[in-house]
Amino acid sequence: MRTFDLIRDAVLPEFRDRVAEYLVEYETVLGENPSDSEQVRATAHQLRGYLRGLNTTRVLGMADWEELDRRVVGTWLTQPDQL
Secondary structure, eight states, X not given: OOHHHHHHXXXXXXXXXXXXXXXXXXXXXXXXXXXXXXXXXXXXXHHHHHHHHHHHXXXXXXXXXXXXXXXXXXXXXXXXXXX
């Protein structure tokens, strides 16, 4: 399952519409795979912060947050030349 689909499913039902609106912008930048790796990294870091905020406000559970954070790091922040 795609990371953004997992995020949507992990969010409490009463907040899904609002969160989905914010995710569109992240998904647009990260889904396009632009050649600007700095933009991808910056957006991925912003997404991690957003997910952390969702966890802090109890819109997203801790176990979900940990898994989603690992996916964001593994998908957009870990570059082969950094391994």
